[in-house]
Amino acid sequence: RPGYIDCCKLFAAQDALEKFDQTSITIENLEQTFIEMNRNPEGLFEQLHKSGIRIDLVFEIIQKEILKNNITHTSPQHFLINLLSLCIFPFAARPLMQRAMFINNAEAYDQFLEERKTQTAEFIIRAIKA
Numbered sequence: 001r002p003g004y005i006d007c008c009k010l011f012a013a014q015d016a017l018e019k020f021d022q023t024s025i026t027i028e029n030l031e032q033t034f035i036e037m038n039r040n041p042e043g044l045f046e047q048l049h050k051s052g053i054r055i056d057l058v059f060e061i062i063q064k065e066i067l068k069n070n071i072t073h074t075s076p077q078h079f080l081i082n083l084l085s086l087c088i089f090p091f092a093a094r095p096l097m098q099r100a101m102f103i104n105n106a107e108a109y110d111q112f113l114e115e116r117k118t119q120t121a122e123f124i125i126r127a128i129k130a
Helices: 004-011 014-039 041-051 055-067 076-092 094-102 106-129
Strands: none
Touching (some): 014 041, 014 076, 076 094, 076 106, 094 106
8 A cells, every 4th residue: 555654654663663674674685595595505505604694593582582472472493484484485486376376477476576575574573463
């Protein structure tokens, strides 16, 4: 909806807006990572290792947020898999989804992916606050 995000900014707390912005940026970064992962799956593991990303620390952070009741109670593994699935599936299943849902219209699917950045971020924020 035109102006929806601007309207939300009027009524949302600053920290919620910052988390929303961070989530949107993260989704965009994940998109590029998944494109590269599709081209070179082994490269992803190398990149994670080189960049210092440690899945065990990600799980620890998620678990702490769950214990502080900032994230709905679930296991860190389920939370991360759900998050990654929301981000990966539209790219991994693009040939099928583009054909079935967008009559093989690449531009329409690209627009859908662009909208999905906001949709996914909003969905995750609602899910963790449920």
